[in-house]
Amino acid sequence: MNHRFSKVMGLSEAVSTFVAPGCHLSIGGFTTSRNPMAAVYEIIRQRIDHLHLYAHSNGQGVDELVGAGCVDRIEIAYAGTGRFAPTCIRFRKAVESRSIQYEDYSNYHMTLRFMAGAMGVPFLPTRSGLGTDIVRKWGFSREMRKADPRIPDDKLMVVDNPFGAWGEAGKLVLVPAINTDVAIIHVQQADIQGTARIEGLTFSDVEQFKAARHVIVTCEELIADDSLKAGADSNQVPHFCVSAVVHVPYGAYPTACYRHYDYDPKYLNAYRKAAQDDSRYAEYLDRFIYGVKDHRELLALQNEADLNAIRADARTGYAVGLDRR
Amino acid sequence: MPEYSLKELMTIAAARMIQDGDIVFCGTGISMVAAMAAKHISAPHSTIFFETGAIDSLLEEVPLAVADSRVMFWTSVNGSLADSFATMQNRFTGKRVIGILGAAQIDPYGNLNSTCIGDYHAPRTRFSGSGGACDVGSFVPRTITFMQHEKRKFVERLDYLTTPGYLDGPEGRSRAGLPEGGPLAVVTNLGVMGFDANTKRMILTGFYPGVHPQSILQNMGFSIDISGASEISPPTRDELDTLRNRCDPQRLIL
Numbered sequence: 001m002n003h004r005f006s007k008v009m010g011l012s013e014a015v016s017t018f019v020a021p022g023c024h025l026s027i028g029g030f031t032t033s034r035n036p037m038a039a040v041y042e043i044i045r046q047r048i049d050h051l052h053l054y055a056h057s058n059g060q061g062v063d064e065l066v067g068a069g070c071v072d073r074i075e076i077a078y079a080g081t082g083r084f085a086p087t088c089i090r091f092r093k094a095v096e097s098r099s100i101q102y103e104d105y106s107n108y109h110m111t112l113r114f115m116a117g118a119m120g121v122p123f124l125p126t127r128s129g130l131g132t133d134i135v136r137k138w139g140f141s142r143e144m145r146k147a148d149p150r151i152p153d154d155k156l157m158v159v160d161n162p163f164g165a166w167g168e169a170g171k172l173v174l175v176p177a178i179n180t181d182v183a184i185i186h187v188q189q190a191d192i193q194g195t196a197r198i199e200g201l202t203f204s205d206v207e208q209f210k211a212a213r214h215v216i217v218t219c220e221e222l223i224a225d226d227s228l229k230a231g232a233d234s235n236q237v238p239h240f241c242v243s244a245v246v247h248v249p250y251g252a253y254p255t256a257c258y259r260h261y262d263y264d265p266k267y268l269n270a271y272r273k274a275a276q277d278d279s280r281y282a283e284y285l286d287r288f289i290y291g292v293k294d295h296r297e298l299l300a301l302q303n304e305a306d307l308n309a310i311r312a313d314a315r316t317g318y319a320v321g322l323d324r325r
Numbered sequence: 326m327p328e329y330s331l332k333e334l335m336t337i338a339a340a341r342m343i344q345d346g347d348i349v350f351c352g353t354g355i356s357m358v359a360a361m362a363a364k365h366i367s368a369p370h371s372t373i374f375f376e377t378g379a380i381d382s383l384l385e386e387v388p389l390a391v392a393d394s395r396v397m398f399w400t401s402v403n404g405s406l407a408d409s410f411a412t413m414q415n416r417f418t419g420k421r422v423i424g425i426l427g428a429a430q431i432d433p434y435g436n437l438n439s440t441c442i443g444d445y446h447a448p449r450t451r452f453s454g455s456g457g458a459c460d461v462g463s464f465v466p467r468t469i470t471f472m473q474h475e476k477r478k479f480v481e482r483l484d485y486l487t488t489p490g491y492l493d494g495p496e497g498r499s500r501a502g503l504p505e506g507g508p509l510a511v512v513t514n515l516g517v518m519g520f521d522a523n524t525k526r527m528i529l530t531g532f533y534p535g536v537h538p539q540s541i542l543q544n545m546g547f548s549i550d551i552s553g554a555s556e557i558s559p560p561t562r563d564e565l566d567t568l569r570n571r572c573d574p575q576r577l578i579l
Contacts, residue, residue, distance in 0.1 A: 030377055030392035056406065057392075057456050078456035082353045082390025083577070087453045095441075095451040104440060104487075106459040107376060108410035115407060127414060128463040131501030133486040134455060137445045158502070168416060171502025200397035201378045202405045258394045316385065318394035324577060 006192040007245045008222065011294065014244040015042045018182045018214045022050040022072075024150060026114070026178070026212065028185035028205040029255060031059035032081050032263040034198075036186040036218050038251040038295035044068040045289055052150070054178050055079075056110035056204055060255050060268070063088035067275060068285060071100055073140070075178075077107040084268040089275035103139025103155065109175045111204045116177035117211030123157075125172040130158065135173060152176040182243075183212035186252045188259060190219035191228050194242025197235045200258030200317065206236045214243040220260050222247035250299055250307075262310040262319035267302070327562050331514055332579045334533060336362055336568060337560040339425065339469050339512045347371045348422045350413065350461055353390055354578055355471055356425035361387075361572040366564060374412065376457035378404035387573050410457065413464035423509070424461035424468040430483050431472055433526050433547050434497065435490025435508030437462065438483040445485055455487045462488035466506030474513035479545040491525035515541045517557060518549065529554040 009017075019025065029035035040061045043051075050072045055062045057078040065071050067090030079088040094100045105113070112124040129135045138155045145153050157174040161167065185205050189197040196217050198205060209215050215237075222245065228235055251257075254267035274284040292298045299307065313320045336359045343349055343363035349371050351360040360373045361384055374380045375391040382388075383399035397403055413419045428437035429452050439458055441448035462468060468490075472478055490508045491497050498507060507525070511518040516532035529551040532538050538551040560568070573579045 031390040033390070033392035033394065059390075059392075076454060078454045080453035080456070082388075082393065084389070087451065092451045096448060098447060104445075104454050106455045107406055107457040108414075108460040111406040111410065127503060128410070128460045129489075130463060130503050131486070131489045131492045131497065132459055132463075133440070133445070134459055137485070139445075168504075169502065170499075200394065201392065201403050203377060203392065204406045206405065207407065256392075256394045258397050262394060312394070316395075316398045318386070318398065320386070324389060324575070 007194050007242060008192050009244050009246060011038060011042050011218065011246045011248055012046070014216045014246050015039060015046055015048070018216055018243060019043055019048050020181070021048050022052070023181040024052045024054065026054040026180045026183045026208045027058050027061045028183070028203065028208055029059070029061060029252065030057050030201070030203040032084060032268065033256045034186050034203070034252045034258070035059065035061035035255040036184045036251060037061060037253055037255055038248040039184045039186070039216060039218055040064050041289050041295060041298060043070055044285070054110070054180060056107045059088065063090045063275070066091050066094050066100060067281060068289070073101040075103045075105060075110070077105050077110045081268065085272050085275075089272060090281070101139060104134055105175070106134060109134070109156070111207060112175045113178040114204055114207035114211045116175065117179040118207050121177060123174040123176050125174055127169055127172060129156065129173050130171055178211055180208070180212045182214045182216065183208040184216045184218070185209060186218045186257065188219065188257065189221045189223055189228060190217045190245050191223040191226065191239070192245060194239035194245050195228050195235055196237040196242065197228055197231070202236060209237045209241050215241055216244045216246060217242050218246045218248040218251040220249055220251065220257060248295055251295065253299065256318070259312050259317040261312050262322055264302070264306060264310050265322065265324045266306050326559065327565055329560050329565055330579065333560055333565060333568055335471065335512050335514065336579065337564050338517055338531070338557055339471065340366060342469055342510055343368045343371055343423060345370045346421070348412070348418065349373050350422055350424040350465065351375065352425065352427060353388070354427070356427065357388065358568065358572050358578050359425060362564070362568055365567045365571050374409060376406060376409045378406060378409045380404065387575065387577050389577065410460050413461060419464050419504070420466055422465040424465045425471070426458050426461060426468055426488065427471045428458070428488065430478050430480050431470060431511060432480060432483050432490070433549070434492060434494060435470070435511065435520060435527065436483055436486050436492060437470060437488035437490065438485045440485040440487045442484050458488040462490065463503055466504070467509040468507070469509055470511045472511055472513045474515040474541065474544045476544055476546045479547060481547045491520065495523065495525050497525070515544065516554070521550070531555060531557040533557055534559055
């Protein structure tokens with residue numbers, strides 16, 4: 001591979017180059033799995049704010065961005081981290097104190113919206129949400145929409161099937177495309193040009209990759225040559241979608257990265273406790289995010305035995321028998 | 326008779342409704358354990374799938390979220406959200422799906438709220454939001470919902486309609502443009518509710534041993550027909566063994 005094409009850079013540089021205050025951002029992963037946490041922490045550390053965040057069920061990454069005050073507006077389907085926090089705590093506080101603007105969709109709506117952005121069409125149709133408040137109630141007002149060219153004038157639209165009875169659907173919900181300034185995705189492997197390989201579930205990451213003007217890929221393993229081409233069937237994203245490749249081992253920690261490590265129950269439980277109290281949350285931010293230089297230092301603050309405990313088992317891809325209470 | 330917990334009883338009550346050959350959509354928590362139990366007990370040819378895209382996961386350990394690495398191991402296919410919701414919207418596969426949901430509020434027509442209490446723009450309490458629940462309720466012909474039986478959760482009118490059930494009655498779904506189908510049952514800590522075939526309003530179909538149907542009414546914000554209800558048989562020794570030893574041996578959910 002010709003090194004002229006290398007997009008490799010450090011995380012601090014990638015974030016400061018592509019994530020600007022007020023930009024439209026999406027992050028990969030789902031609840032407690034493969035969130036690009038190292039990048040999330042770097043955004044917080046650089047105090048990049050006024051973000052417009054698009055999320056389906058991204059969970060931990062969303063809650064930390066909201067909790068640190070980086071997010072002004074969020075379009076979201078679900079804020080939870082499974083059993084660790086059925087409703088993300090800082091998100092809930094932000095909504096209840098009306099310190100962020102929010103608008104609700106379903107997971108399929110958000111996926112189709114990224115897909116429409118990836119395809120270059122203004123909307124896609126679905127039957128999901130007919131008759132519900134997700135269609136009827138808007139989070140963003142019509143005035144706000146009209147004033148902002150970056151968001152569509154309508155939230156969702158219900159239309160009669162233009163093909164008549166074809167497809168056994170009388171009515172459809174049209175969901176508007178999302179095109180972000182930047183998407184940040186953590187993957188198991190990427191090469192220096194940006195060809196990326198996700199193992200396990202891809203969630204809506206592939207659609208997010210292709211709907212973004214710029215993509216930052218963080219990866220567990222950085223491949224220096226073109227050997228990912230030997231298993232091209234397992235690669236999801238072509239390199240030309242990618243602007244920056246950053247090598248960050250444990251870059252999804254404390255969320256899981258399939259076949260590498262599990263989520264860290266101790267970290268997530270401690271996070272939940274800290275998140276419930278404003279002063280304890282400020283201490284959390286100071287200790288684990290502002291108080292460290294980078295993700296390596298955040299990892300160094302963890303107990304070594306705990307990090308060993310979450311190492312993925314080679315057969316199953318997760319930490320078998322991990323104490324998850 | 327073996328001793329059992331309330332959660333075990335609820336899990337088994339739901340598991341018994343899953344038919345062999347069903348494609349079972351489940352979320353986190355008790356719904357996952359019910360789907361796992363059905364597969365081990367009465368519906369060995371059912372297939373569990375998750376909104377995250379995992380199909381037919383082996384589930385050697387109970388996942389704590391639908392994106393847990395434990396759902397990705399030994400699957401038939403590891404797909405994406407786009408795949409899983411298309412499976413439910415699909416005119417062929419969608420008809421075979423049974424969905425298991427949970428919610429903060431439910432109304433007499435089985436519509437669900439998992440978004441907020443109070444005004445949407447200034448909620449007293451904010452919840453997680455739809456996730457895939459709205460999609461499931463929109464697409465699939467049968468859903469089972471787990472609920473805690475409390476007056477504030479069984480309400481005549483939802484604060485926010487996140488997930489469609491029968492909407493406003495018998496013609497509600499077709500008027501809105503939704504596919505046929507809707508809620509099959511609601512499983513609570515007191516009993517099991519179904520829906521009247523004609524009116525689509527909730528009815529009591531079963532109550533747990535030791536629970537009086539009248540006391541169920543006292544825990545609801547609206548009244549339902551209890552005349553056709555009968556006592557639900559407790560979990561058998563085999564059902565309990567399966568739950569405890571094969572579905573949730575670490576007792577993470579139950």
